[in-house]
Amino acid sequence: MGLTERLRRFDEAIAWKGEIPLQNRYTMGLAGERFFREIKDNARLMATHCPQCDYTYLPPRSYCERCFAELTEWVEVPSRGTVYAYTIVHLDLDEHPLDKPRLAALIEIEGCDSLFVHCLGEVEPEEVYIGMPVEAVFQEKRQGLITDIAYFRPL
Amino acid sequence: MKMRRVAVVGAGMTKFVRRALETADELSWQATQMALDSCGLTLDDIDAVASGTAPDAFDGVHMNSEYLCPGSGGWNKPFIRCYVGGGTGVMAVIHGWYHVASGLFDTCLVVCEEKMSSCQPHPQGAFLTIFDHTLERPLGPNLLWIFAMEMNAYMQRYGLSHRDIALVTVKNRRNAKDHPCALLGEDITVDDVLNSEVMAWPVRRLDVSPISDGAVAIVLASDKVAHRLTDKPVWIEGVGWSLETAYWTNRDLSYPQQVEEAARMAYQMAGITEPRKQIHIAEPYDPFDYKELHHLEGLLLADKGKAPEMTALGITRRDGDLPVCPSGGLLGVGNPIAAAGLMKVAELFWQLRGEAGARQVPGNPKRGLAQAWGDLMQVGTVVILGVA
């Protein structure tokens, strides 16, 4: 029998349908717990700094991946920065068109070495440019999640 | 074939807990940092990293090992993942071993981690995919079925009673009382096991190890480097691994043939001709009590059907002729899938150096064997460690 056998009709192919029943509940972790509490309670962004590598992590980490030191130096960083890169998303996960395109971006927050992932709002796609200054817009009611920041808008 | 000698020179682990606050990579970092500290190394001294972590579905993270990479010391380093189900904890050591034995690298970190608590309502949801999607899942199975049926076949073949098997849980939980990272170190009796609720007959609740979160890390080094770092390197003398058919219903479930294949490969490499005399400590994989016995037989450390008798005679106690699972095993310390196997290797490392504290096997043991097993009961992985 050959390796490939052409099916003339798709109803000849038997496929079994099913799903995998899972939900995941993630803890924030040692560093994440503090990061998200600061967002929730104080609407501010906190990062951790490695003195050996002179590297500031946002979101903060409890260890430095470069030198492996435990990171205990927490610094407040401003909730503004510039757009490092962005994309305009037109389709959802099932490839259906979105009602309104979304803007996802990597943001260079002032004073941080790692890039922050989030969305842009209050701006049209044509207006966005790399290097655009932006600031975070925090929700009124916050729960300790990344969506407590609604989006970043142009300064 | 020219292979370099490889030694374990350091080890570290986190507590095994039911649900950890730490993220998966934080757990990895805690274990890895401890392993590096234990032999005075920094990340700069590490040439490569071999990581092991079980199904991505547990953590709900795509490519879980790569996600753990920073916490495993893998930043900017050659990094490899292995996953063979429960066999991962020992397979990762084998991966790390050939990184160094080949001459390609002088040092290698081996890091295994599991965070099963994020999988809700029960990690079994992720395990359901172990059953064939078309022929088996429509029957509504759960993971216990496989173990229960294997246990039943084993008991029936050799006329074993549940009482004989329950002794293993009693022994391992008692051993675990002396393990600082153990989840379930406690004194229980055979009757406690036999009276615990039936889950899938013959399996009862206390026959099963607790699922947990945790991470373990060890440091491997080539002989020249090992001698510089420590005066008591623990050598990897033999490795072996083998896989059985996925068509599990066509196998003889009363005997783990693939464990024997893996053991023979490792014994040959280590020059061991009389395992029962030459192996001083055994850490076989014990996710269920009957599995310790099943595996002891597959490892040729007991005659077929005779491992329960060995246990009843006290031979496998810490102070017996062949201590088995002096750590407390998965039944006592916990079962974070990949980390559990590596816990056994770390245990041998500490035991053979006389550093196991209250768990120390007396009599100056020189050679130990760790074995793990997994997938659809398919894989056998074996590592033999020894000191001069």
Added chain:
Amino acid sequence: MSEHIPSYPGTPLKERDFAEGRVLHIWWVPKADYAWDAGVAIGKFLAGLKEGRILGITCPQCHRVLVPPRMVCEHCFVPTRRWVELPGTGRVKTFSICTVRWDMERLDTPIIPAVIALDGAEAPTGGGGGFMHLLGEVEPTPEAVRIGMRVEAVWRPAAERTAAITDILYFRPIKEG
């Protein structure tokens, strides 16, 4: 190890910590719907089930009758060829009596999963070709169900079959005599 290490890392949490808001956390439900191809061998096997037949395939080299059927014998690594129909009877190779669901909820009635070694698929080297299914028309107790017990397939009515493993409802003990 134990002597010079004061404490081990790892922070245990309790369910209460989540319920009472002491630990921040986030939920994620993956969207994981699948359509698995049955494949050439199982596709034909399922088509056979719809017709009320259990099919196996033989290896030309080791002469095992393979159930579940597969395109390649994994021992000899040669393509399999000749299909055979099996009588639908066999013996219980092993079984369990399961009282819980996969999420550990108790079942109202225990179910009896078993591996059935099918007649006509015995391997020359032993082992026996067969597959997992459920037992029925028997008390779910270790006294009533025995390894080695002879069983026969009980089929769903023909009109209700869908080319699925569940076209066999279960296997029941063969009443001897």
